[in-house]
Amino acid sequence: MTAAEGHALMDPLPRVSGLFLLLMSACAAPDAQDSTAGQPYVLVLGSAQDGGLPQIGCQQDLCKQARRDPSMRRMVSSLLLVDPRNKKRWLIDATPDLPEQLELANQHAPRPMEQGRPPLFDGVFLTHAHMGHYTGLMYLGREVYGSDRTKVWCSRRMANFLQDNGPWKLLVEEDHIQVETLVLGQELELATDLGVTAFQVPHRDEFSDTLGFRIEGPSKTLIFIPDIDKWSQFDGDIELMIEGADHALLDGTFFADGEIPGRAMADIPHPFIEESLDRFSAMPARERLKIQFIHLNHTNPATDPEGDAAATITAAGCGIASDGQVIEL
Numbered sequence: 001m002t003a004a005e006g007h008a009l010m011d012p013l014p015r016v017s018g019l020f021l022l023l024m025s026a027c028a029a030p031d032a033q034d035s036t037a038g039q040p041y042v043l044v045l046g047s048a049q050d051g052g053l054p055q056i057g058c059q060q061d062l063c064k065q066a067r068r069d070p071s072m073r074r075m076v077s078s079l080l081l082v083d084p085r086n087k088k089r090w091l092i093d094a095t096p097d098l099p100e101q102l103e104l105a106n107q108h109a110p111r112p113m114e115q116g117r118p119p120l121f122d123g124v125f126l127t128h129a130h131m132g133h134y135t136g137l138m139y140l141g142r143e144v145y146g147s148d149r150t151k152v153w154c155s156r157r158m159a160n161f162l163q164d165n166g167p168w169k170l171l172v173e174e175d176h177i178q179v180e181t182l183v184l185g186q187e188l189e190l191a192t193d194l195g196v197t198a199f200q201v202p203h204r205d206e207f208s209d210t211l212g213f214r215i216e217g218p219s220k221t222l223i224f225i226p227d228i229d230k231w232s233q234f235d236g237d238i239e240l241m242i243e244g245a246d247h248a249l250l251d252g253t254f255f256a257d258g259e260i261p262g263r264a265m266a267d268i269p270h271p272f273i274e275e276s277l278d279r280f281s282a283m284p285a286r287e288r289l290k291i292q293f294i295h296l297n298h299t300n301p302a303t304d305p306e307g308d309a310a311a312t313i314t315a316a317g318c319g320i321a322s323d324g325q326v327i328e329l
Contacts (some may be wrong), residue, residue: 003057004186006077008218012019014220016255018327023048028245038085039084039218039219039329040079040081040082040083040084040085040191040194040217040218040264040328040329041082041084041211041217041326041327041328041329042079042081042082042215042222042247042326042327042329043059043079043080043082043104043105043108043109043145043323043324043325043326043327044078044079044249044294044322044323044324044325044327045075045078045079045080045091045095045097045101045104045105045276046074046075046076046077046078046095046097046101046328047074047075047294047295047296047320047321047325048075048076048077048295048296048297048298048303048322049076049077049132049253049295049296049297049298049300050076050077050095050096050130050131050132050133050292051076051131051132051188051297051298051302052073052074052075052076052085052096052097052132052298053066053072053073053296053298054066054067054073054298055298058298060298060299062298062299062300062301062303063298064072064302065100065304066303070084071191071248071306072303072304072324073173074296074303074322074323075095075097075101076095076096076097077093077095077132077226077295078091078092078093078094078097078098078101078136079091079092079093079134079224079249080092080094080101080104080105080108080109080110081190081196081215083109083190083191083194084109085191086119086191087109087111087112088122088190088191089121089122089123090107090121090122090123090124090190090196091105091120091121091123091124091126092124092127092213092224093107093125093126093127093133093134093136093226094124094126094133094134094135094136094137094139094140094195094226095122095132095133095134095136095203096131096132096135096136097136098136098139099139101136101268102120104323104324109327112274114146117145117146117147117148118148119147119148119149119150119151120140120145120147120150121150122151122190123150123151123152123153123180123317124137124150124151124152124153124177125153125154125182125198125213126152126154126158127157127201127210127211127213127226127227127243128147128155128203128209128210128211128227128274129158129161129206129207129208130204130206133226134158134162135226136219137152137162137168137171137177138167140168140171140176140177141170141171141174141176142174142176143169146176147176147227148175148176149175149176149177149178150176150177150178151177151178151179151180151181152177152179153181153182153188153196153198154179154180154181154182154211155181155184155198155208155209155211156181157205157208157209157210158209158211159179159180159181161207161208162177162179163179165207165227179269182198184196184198184200184211184280185197185199185215193217194215194216194217194218194329195212195215195216196214196215196216197213197214198211198212198213199212199213199214199236200212200235201225201227201228201234202228202229202230202233202234202235203227203228203229203266204229204269210227210228210257212224212225214241214245215329216329217229217328217329218329219329220246220247220328220329221244221245221246221247221329222245222246222247222248222249222327222329223241223242223245223247223248223249223250224249225238225248225250225251226249226251226294226295227253227270227271227295228251228271229253229269229270229271230269230270230271230275230277231275231276238250238281239280239287242287242290242291243283243287244279245288245290246290247272247292247327248290248291248292249292249293249294249321250276250291250292250293250294251270251271251276251294251295252273252276252291252293252294252295252296252300252302252321253270253295253296253297253300254270254272254297254299254319255272255273255300255301256272256273256274257272257274257276257311259297259299260297260299265318273293273300273302273309273313276291276293277312277313277316277318280316280318281316288316288317288318289317289318291318291319292318292320292321293313293318293319293320293321293323294317294320294321296320302320305320305322
């Protein structure tokens with residue numbers, strides 16, 4: 001199997017015009033449900049860095065292209081974990097794009113109709129307290145949806161941040177969210193054959209620490225690390241984690257050094273995709289095939305699937321996550 005064939009199994013949505021994409025989504029939702037009816041899966045709700053693509057104030061070519069062509073747009077990095085056997089779904093990272101991402105979630109995994117203000121999700125998992133990963137919680141408050149005790153799983157430090165700081169503590173005090181603390185390395189069982197395990201990730205921890213997640217399904221396992229400073233600072237062995245999983249959605253924020261004019265990229269450390277490709281090049285092709293880069297910054301040339309950067313990633317045997325992508329578990 002070639003790398004291209006392997007990534008095709010993950011069912012990314014094709015690049016099409018905005019109008020056709022809208023029509024296709026409306027018509028294709030039942031098929032998407034049927035294709036995963038008996039199997040838990042992950043739906044990629046967004047694949048961009050915290051500001052999305054296009055990003056506010058950006059006048060670079062990638063942003064201009066995304067404004068002209070909706071198929072080039074990327075929402076902020078987020079996943080939906082779905083168990084269609086019992087019609088349950090869990091959100092992984094609550095982004096500023098949550099309203100639109102909820103519409104995508106509803107197309108793939110609609111919830112049973114209930115009275116009142118039931119939780120939109122059976123729970124929310126948070127990686128950390130940077131803008132693109134938790135601020136979507138604001139839509140659960142009384143100004144908007146007014147959710148009734150949506151469970152939010154996170155680290156102890158993240159839980160303290162939400163409970164002690166406004167405006168987030170109002171969500172807790174008014175029972176819009178119910179904060180639950182994850183135990184690192186201990187699986188949280190969502191079903192007898194479906195669970196999530198959190199692990200520590202080194203990242204800029206101004207308000208909270210940072211987590212990655214291992215999602216284990218009935219037949220396949222996925223690891224999710226959208227943010228990390230550098231692989232060399234990771235206490236775990238990332239190669240062993242990849243080998244022990246079937247899919248790896250990894251930090252692809254920047255493609256190469258010097259990508260952001262006028263800023264020292266050492267101040268915003270991430271493993272450049274070029275660095276990751278070099279590091280993982282010694283792994284067997286079957287292992288590299290598991291890797292999909294996610295959390296792409298608006299400056300990252302890999303956001304263009306027809307560009308040279310994307311071709312470099314594909315040639316290295318890896319891939320790029322895309323909004324609407326389905327990954328079976």
